Amino acid sequence: MIKTFPYGGTHPPDNKLTADGKIVYPPLPSSVSIPLLQHAGIPAISVVTKGDKVLTGQLIAKAGGFISANIHSSVSGVVTKIDKVTDSSGYKQESIIIEVTGDEWKDTIDRDPAIRREIILSGEEILNRCLESGIVGLGGAAFPTHVKLKVPAGKKCDLLIINGVECEPYLTSDHRMMLEKGEEIITGILIMMKALNVSRAMIGIENNKPDTIEHLGKLCKEISEITVHPLKVKYPQGGEKQLIKALINREVPSGGLPIDVGVVVQNAGTAFAVYEAVQKNKPLIERVVTITGKSLASPSNYMVRIGTLVSDLIKAAGGLPENTGKIINGGPMMGKAVTTADVPVVKATSGIVILKKEESLRRPVGPCIRCGKCNTVCALKLEPYLLMALTRKDLTERAETERITDCCECGSCSYICPAARPLLDYIRLGKSQVLQMKRERTLEKNKA
Amino acid sequence: MSNVLNISPAPHIFAKDTTRSLMLDVIIALSPALIASIYYFGYGAIIVTLTSVVSCLVFEYLIQRFVLKGPVTITDGSAVVTGLLLAFNLPSNMPVFIIIIGSIVSIGIAKMTFGGLGNNPFNPALVGRVFLLISFPVQMTSWPVPSGFNTGYSDAVTGATPLALVKEGLKNGESVSDLMHQVPSHMQMFYGHMGGSMGEVAAAALILGLIYMLIRKTITWHIPVAVLGSIAAFTAILWLINPDKNADPMFHLLTGGVMLGAIFMATDYVTSPMSYKGMIIFGVGIGVLTVIIRVFGAYPEGISFAILIMNAFVPLMNKYIKPVRFGEEVSNG
Numbered sequence: 014m015i016k017t018f019p020y021g022g023t024h025p026p027d028n029k030l031t032a033d034g035k036i037v038y039p040p041l042p043s044s045v046s047i048p049l050l051q052h053a054g055i056p057a058i059s060v061v062t063k064g065d066k067v068l069t070g071q072l073i074a075k076a077g078g079f080i081s082a083n084i085h086s087s088v089s090g091v092v093t094k095i096d097k098v099t100d101s102s103g104y105k106q107e108s109i110i111i112e113v114t115g116d117e118w119k120d121t122i123d124r125d126p127a128i129r130r131e132i133i134l135s136g137e138e139i140l141n142r143c144l145e146s147g148i149v150g151l152g153g154a155a156f157p158t159h160v161k162l163k164v165p166a167g168k169k170c171d172l173l174i175i176n177g178v179e180c181e182p183y184l185t186s187d188h189r190m191m192l193e194k195g196e197e198i199i200t201g202i203l204i205m206m207k208a209l210n211v212s213r214a215m216i217g218i219e220n221n222k223p224d225t226i227e228h229l230g231k232l233c234k235e236i237s238e239i240t241v242h243p244l245k246v247k248y249p250q251g252g253e254k255q256l257i258k259a260l261i262n263r264e265v266p267s268g269g270l271p272i273d274v275g276v277v278v279q280n281a282g283t284a285f286a287v288y289e290a291v292q293k294n295k296p297l298i299e300r301v302v303t304i305t306g307k308s309l310a311s312p313s314n315y316m317v318r319i320g321t322l323v324s325d326l327i328k329a330a331g332g333l334p335e336n337t338g339k340i341i342n343g344g345p346m347m348g349k350a351v352t353t354a355d356v357p358v359v360k361a362t363s364g365i366v367i368l369k370k371e372e373s374l375r376r377p378v379g380p381c382i383r384c385g386k387c388n389t390v391c392a393l394k395l396e397p398y399l400l401m402a403l404t405r406k407d408l409t410e411r412a413e414t415e416r417i418t419d420c421c422e423c424g425s426c427s428y429i430c431p432a433a434r435p436l437l438d439y440i441r442l443g444k445s446q447v448l449q450m451k452r453e454r455t456l457e458k459n460k461a
Numbered sequence: 462m463s464n465v466l467n468i469s470p471a472p473h474i475f476a477k478d479t480t481r482s483l484m485l486d487v488i489i490a491l492s493p494a495l496i497a498s499i500y501y502f503g504y505g506a507i508i509v510t511l512t513s514v515v516s517c518l519v520f521e522y523l524i525q526r527f528v529l530k531g532p533v534t535i536t537d538g539s540a541v542v543t544g545l546l547l548a549f550n551l552p553s554n555m556p557v558f559i560i561i562i563g564s565i566v567s568i569g570i571a572k573m574t575f576g577g578l579g580n581n582p583f584n585p586a587l588v589g590r591v592f593l594l595i596s597f598p599v600q601m602t603s604w605p606v607p608s609g610f611n612t613g614y615s616d617a618v619t620g621a622t623p624l625a626l627v628k629e630g631l632k633n634g635e636s637v638s639d640l641m642h643q644v645p646s647h648m649q650m651f652y653g654h655m656g657g658s659m660g661e662v663a664a665a666a667l668i669l670g671l672i673y674m675l676i677r678k679t680i681t682w683h684i685p686v687a688v689l690g691s692i693a694a695f696t697a698i699l700w701l702i703n704p705d706k707n708a709d710p711m712f713h714l715l716t717g718g719v720m721l722g723a724i725f726m727a728t729d730y731v732t733s734p735m736s737y738k739g740m741i742i743f744g745v746g747i748g749v750l751t752v753i754i755r756v757f758g759a760y761p762e763g764i765s766f767a768i769l770i771m772n773a774f775v776p777l778m779n780k781y782i783k784p785v786r787f788g789e790e791v792s793n794g
């Protein structure tokens with residue numbers, strides 16, 4: 014039987030408009046604006062100043078700590094300023110703005126497209142290369158890869174899972190990568206396996222991508238350590254906990270990480286970035302971004318230099334349609350609506366979805382009819398209606414015992430609610446209140 | 462860029478089902494039974510249904526508009542469902558003024574006093590029915606004999622329901638096998654050819670509605686299966702112990718309001734538990750109570766009371782019957 018996670022989940026319409034769209038290289042932008050915080054953790058520290066000439070692939074900001082990542086110039090040009098620029102979060106971020114003068118690459122980078130399969134570097138060297146190259150998880154959370162590939166003391170890892178699920182509607186960047194860069198991804202997986210010192214890897218792909226399943230399956234035929242697993246389409250299967258449950262029936266404990274059950278999960282796109290870093294010495298300066306939407310003239314998958322403005326990409330995809338109501342950075346289930354398209358693509362940008370005016374509005378909220386649909390779609394078996402009620406009544410402690418912090422914010426509850434209740438909005442609020450309460454508790458304990 | 466963009470937190474897309482579409486699905490699922498009761502009871506069924514639905518809508522409107530002075534939400538369909546279900550629970554010769562009183566109780570007392578849709582602890586239609594059953598016992602238990610449009614409305618020929626007949630007969634010391642000759646055959650009962658409340662008689666039509674709701678995922682199988690399963694199991698045990706004193710399980714499933722109750726009344730979203738586990742317990746509770754009332758109680762019919770009693774336990778069940786959270790009981794294989 015074809016695998017999936019056992020409870021909860023929804024089936025939002027796929028809308029993978031760009032599934033057959035080959036990855037396109039858009040023209041270089043005239044300038045890029047590269048934020049210093051594009052990853053989970055603390056911001057990188059700039060190592061360039063105004064007026065500096067930089068090459069493509071040159072380090073421009075150094076990791077600010079252990080959980081941080083290096084940042085490289087994605088173009089060659091001149092640093093015109095280092096200033097606060099609004100990024101996709103809506104907040105102003107310290108960013109390096111580079112005026113593009115050309116595309117002159119740093120000479121240490123191997124730009125030969127031929128695939129290099131032989132892995133020379135040792136495990137330790139692989140980690141260092143990931144750190145140097147600024148590799149972060151490309152699935153959305155942008156957690157620094159060198160941290161994730163280092164198994165903490167006392168933990169054991171016996172399996173690497175590659176997330177090729179791409180369960181968000183509309184997005185196809187991982188799909189296209191797996192199809193067009195399959196061999197590189199397989200090599201990337203072998204590299205990560207070497208770093209983790211594991212002998213087994215599984216690739217999970219939802220069966221709405223049969224071409225990818227077949228392609229990678231063929232490539233892995235000779236490699237017994239890597240297996241490809243088709244999964245039944247169900248949102249949010251791309252969530253780490255759901256993917257692990259679906260593939261090997263292990264349950265990450267509440268509040269725990271995949272490593273607690275001996276697993277590391279990496280995104281398929283990340284495997285490609287690791288390949289390029291380790292085999293080609295190429296830092297993370299570009300990624301695939303799906304620019305899509307039903308109203309867009311030519312939705313496409315672009316290989317985009319980090320720092321390119323979203324508005325430039327929309328222009329390349331046929332321009333912003335007249336009746337646009339919302340621009341989403343990410344997928345429609347978990348992505349963030351942006352106030353302007355003039356925000357840069359960062360390492361975590363997997364796609365931009367454009368919604369028409371009529372698609373962009375929320376429906377009027379009605380009273381809860383207690384249908385229980387929110388409970389049945391919650392993949393973590395929480396009770397969203399209850400968490401919302403507790404948050405509204407400021408019953409923070411009860412919200413904590415009802416495990417509000419387990420919520421992965423996949424949005425299935427708000428998606429399914431027939432009364433259009435803003436369940437996840439309240440759960441987010443409740444989560445932050447619980448976390449605040451926990452912090453205060455720790456402070457008090459420390460005082461005492 | 463001249464466009465003003467909308468900003469809101471994720472998710473940005475929503476499922477098609479709305480409160481109104483779910484209610485519409487229930488109405489569609491009820492329509493085979495409505496057609497069946499018009500077929501069996503003629504004009505009476507039409508008059509009772511129209512009166513009930515219209516007066517439920519009118520009272521909801523009046524209360525929302527003039528008492529609560531808030532938004533009017535009669536278009537959400539919930540009052541129509543209540544009206545239909547109330548009508549289904551009444552004999553087809555019910556005088557109009559009694560139906561209107563039933564609607565006031567259903568909408569005014571059982572629903573709006575608790576805060577309207579979503580807040581009522583008891584099934585509004587059943588509260589209305591039980592109120593009428595206690596207040597107007599004669600009118601509520603004189604059942605027209607089904608004969609299509611010849612049935613008439615106020616001048617309908619009335620008779621006992623099979624359930625009442627058997628109960629009465631058993632009290633007089635007759636045996637079940639004798640009594641079974643006095644009631645319609647199981648097949649006739651399955652198609653609804655018997656006396657009873659206008660919407661409860663046609664099991665076939667009600668099951669058709671159930672299938673529709675299951676396909677549309679309006680409801681899940683848990684409550685109907687638990688109610689019907691437990692009634693079948695309990696009555697089967699009694700029947701096997703003493704087939705002379707107890708009717709067979711099929712008789713119990715096909716008579717009275719069991720089908721209507723299990724499929725449409727117990728599955729009411731607002732007054733049933735939120736979790737599958739809770740739904741099963743709720744359904745089994747209804748089944749067991751129904752049989753106890755039918756076999757050992759004073760009333761021949763028990764499912765309305767059984768559902769209302771179990772409704773009272775729903776908040777408790779929602780509080781204490783929790784799903785095992787993901788990652789709570791870790792047993793990794």
